[in-house]
Amino acid sequence: MDKAFWTERWKRREIGFHQPHIHEQLKRFWPTLGLPVASAVFVPLSGKSCDMIWLATQGHRVIGVELSEVAVQEFFKDGGQTPEVRSEGPFDVFSAGPFNLYRGDFFETPAEILKDIVAVYDRAALVALPPQLRARYAEKLTHIIPQKALIFLVALDYPENEISGPPFSVTRSEVERLYGDTFDIQVLEARDGLEASGNLRRRGVTRLQETAYLLRRR
Numbered sequence: 001m002d003k004a005f006w007t008e009r010w011k012r013r014e015i016g017f018h019q020p021h022i023h024e025q026l027k028r029f030w031p032t033l034g035l036p037v038a039s040a041v042f043v044p045l046s047g048k049s050c051d052m053i054w055l056a057t058q059g060h061r062v063i064g065v066e067l068s069e070v071a072v073q074e075f076f077k078d079g080g081q082t083p084e085v086r087s088e089g090p091f092d093v094f095s096a097g098p099f100n101l102y103r104g105d106f107f108e109t110p111a112e113i114l115k116d117i118v119a120v121y122d123r124a125a126l127v128a129l130p131p132q133l134r135a136r137y138a139e140k141l142t143h144i145i146p147q148k149a150l151i152f153l154v155a156l157d158y159p160e161n162e163i164s165g166p167p168f169s170v171t172r173s174e175v176e177r178l179y180g181d182t183f184d185i186q187v188l189e190a191r192d193g194l195e196a197s198g199n200l201r202r203r204g205v206t207r208l209q210e211t212a213y214l215l216r217r218r
């Protein structure tokens with residue numbers, strides 16, 4: 001699964017992962033985290049997620065990293081904003097209001113741009129990556145975020161043989177393997193996600209668990 005896979009999907013509008021509404025577990029659990037108002041949040045593999053808008057309405061500055069320029073352009077267009085664009089290392093940075101979206105490869109993200117973040121919001125980022133990249137992703141994320149930053153992770157778990165990802169099935173034991181050495185892992189909620197996911201149901205998935213995790217560095 002290379003970069004062209006994703007840029008082509010955006011060009012062909014094969015973006016079944018994009019949700020037009022705010023993720024329900026985000027809305028319910030985020031306010032319980034007690035994060036400072038006006039703090040910054042990191043959204044890796046952000047797509048054009050509406051959840052970034054919700055995070056901004058909670059008072060956060062939002063830093064996203066996304067490979068596809070189509071996704072980044074559409075995020076601002078959909079929100080009626082015209083971003084300023086500048087070049088920063090390997091990234092083009094699109095900025096407007098509370099949003100700074102870095103168009104480029106997550107694996108090149110410098111820790112410097114994340115030094116003020118208090119939390120990471122990962123929905124459909126870890127699960128978008130195949131197994132060998134997931135390990136690289138978790139290692140990179142662990143290294144570039146500040147010590148104090150929490151990770152709010154939403155992962156999907158389904159019978160692996162039913163479809164080939166993305167999204168990939170990521171079990172609780174994998175989350176523990178990837179992050180357990182560094183973070184305390186709390187399951188906020190594990191719920192049946194099949195009803196809400198018409199896309200995966202149509203693709204043949206018969207059981208789907210959607211789990212919201214909170215990771216705090218020890």
Ligand SMILES: C[S@@+](CC[C@H](N)C(=O)[O-])C[C@H]1O[C@@H](n2cnc3c(N)ncnc32)[C@H](O)[C@@H]1O
Binds near residue numbers: 006045123
């Ligand atoms: C499944 S989508 C999820 C998008 C978003 N988190 C959401 O909830 O709608 C995964 C996104 O990751 C982006 N992506 C994949 N590999 C990437 C990489 N190495 N660096 C930055 N973005 C990447 C894709 O272009 C795609 O928009």
